[in-house]
Amino acid sequence: MHGLIDGAIVAGIDGSSSAVQAAVWAGTEAHRRGRPLRLVQVYTLPNVRSPIAFGSPDQLREGLAEQAGLWLAGAREAVLAEHPGLEITTAAREWNPVSALIQESQHAELVVLGSRGLGGFTGLLVGSTAVAVAAHAHCPIAVVRGRTPHDPPPVTGPVLVGADGSPDSEGAIAFACEEAQLRGTELIAVHTWSDVLADGMLRPHPLEEDPVEIAAAERVKLAEQVVGWQRKYPDLAIELEVTRGRPVRRLLERGEHAQLIVVGCRGRGGFTGMLLGSTSQALIAHSPCPVAVVRPQVTGNGS
Incomplete structure (x- = not known):
């Protein structure tokens, strides 16, 4: 089932800098806990009124999957720069982001998300979507933030x-x-x-x-x-x-x-x-x- 791993730390990736910071934060969590890290990118085929302009559904799906792979590779590289040797798996999934994350949470020890995003996770932390993930997840959910929108998360303090x-x-x-x-x-x-x-x-x-x-x-x-x-x-x-x-x-x-x-x-x-x-x-x-x-x-x- 999409390579789900029991006890992994799961980070949602969407191509944003916030998601990369969340992935690195999740990598630190995985390192502390002695757990593998799983990076997940969820994409959804958009409903378009002029499909000819965007290509066939298969072409669109192929393009989204390719972009997902690039985002995942970039996040993986950022994590390994901080934690060389950490066990990391990646997954690009075509589904609804909330449903996918809730399913991931059934096997994860922790699900980690950035504080803002783009791509498949656009609006994930706004309104009912965030509430749905937090209310129905089967493990703790962490939203990674810094003191300003572009700051990395703090590493000192209680x-x-x-x-x-x-x-x-x-x-x-x-x-x-x-x-x-x-x-x-x-x-x-x-x-x-x-x-x-x-x-x-x-x-x-x-x-x-x-x-x-x-x-x-x-x-x-x-x-x-x-x-x-x-x-x-x-x-x-x-x-x-x-x-x-x-x-x-x-x-x-x-x-x-x-x-x-x-x-x-x-x-x-x-x-x-x-x-x-x-x-x-x-x-x-x-x-x-x-x-x-x-x-x-x-x-x-x-x-």
Whole structure:
């Protein structure tokens, strides 16, 4: 089935410089994890009103496949320049990009995408398409970004994880712990709280609540969620950050000095709808560092 490899790090390639940066970032992940890298280019035959001007479908398909091969070869060369000897396979696939990536995710350990693109992946990280990949993928998805559109992704700073106490954020914490340990950096668990909401529901008497007491209670919840992971990763420095406000705003602020932000696919409280609508688009579109989206795959709390 198109050479799918269990446990590979998969990078989507579309000919853009962003995709090449994502491929190199994915190569580093593969090197850290001792996994092979799989570079995938997905192309779709366009619907044209004047097929004569573009040639026959077979000619068009042949041209797209040839271009895909060139893009894949360029990305492979860039990765090998950073990681000589890394096991790399390539695949040019004719299909819908979202469907292909979701299928790839069934076998992959991680799927990596650039923050902007062209070719088969045009618009992949805009609106419903990005949500579809993140919502239905069978493994974590990473969107590689730098502090400006043309900057490479940062390689220093802590790993941030959005933690809200929900089962969905357990998978994010597990992934973030592993990433921080592999990178030899600290993990910062970020939890935000609201005067009005508690666990995704309206507080019964918000005006009567003491903010100091709310903050203390929320910190206890975060500590309880993280304690099992601290036992599992005893050498990992984990900092707890509990703050009042909007989760995305805080993550974006802290992301200025981070090398990776990790969030769950869904949540409650401050992180409800993290991957729906404007909230997810803000994080993916404006994060100053790569963002990993993790669907729940872990039960328990690591204890």
